[in-house]
Amino acid sequence: MSEKTLFEKIVDREIPADIVYEDDDVIAIRDINPQAPMHVLVCPKKPITMVSSAQPEDAALLGTLLLKAGEIATAEGYGDRFRLVVNNGAAVGQTVFHLHVHVLGGRSFTWPPG
Numbered sequence: 001m002s003e004k005t006l007f008e009k010i011v012d013r014e015i016p017a018d019i020v021y022e023d024d025d026v027i028a029i030r031d032i033n034p035q036a037p038m039h040v041l042v043c044p045k046k047p048i049t050m051v052s053s054a055q056p057e058d059a060a061l062l063g064t065l066l067l068k069a070g071e072i073a074t075a076e077g078y079g080d081r082f083r084l085v086v087n088n089g090a091a092v093g094q095t096v097f098h099l100h101v102h103v104l105g106g107r108s109f110t111w112p113p114g
């Protein structure tokens with residue numbers, strides 16, 4: 001049995017987190033090192049490593065992550081002005097190898113992203 005990911009440990013209440021949303025499929029927590037006034041991580045409970053390792057059977061779950069990201073941003077007051085980021089691979093900054101969508105809001109963002 002492979003070791004649990006950080007987010008699996010949070011789901012199992014082995015590591016504390018500020019949980020903003022949870023259902024059978026998804027958990028959303030506040031980032032421990034926020035990069036914006038709102039910085040929430042929306043994670044599938046299924047430990048998919050990254051977008052590129054998701055499978056066709058994960059399509060509905062991937063859609064759910066986006067829908068929940070939008071709902072959370074709206075609930076936080078940023079429904080019409082938030083940014084989603086998904087890092088896919090260590091080379092582009094992924095540090096937790098359990099898929100998650102960063103939901104950021106409350107400041108200005110530049111384009112292109114850094």
Ligand code: AMP
Pocket residue numbers: 006015017029030031032033034041086087093094095096097
């Ligand atoms: P990424 O670099 O895209 O893999 O994002 C991982 C994110 O997880 C980073 O923004 C970290 O600040 C965040 N993070 C790491 N440990 C925790 C934790 N225990 N609780 C909440 N967020 C965390």
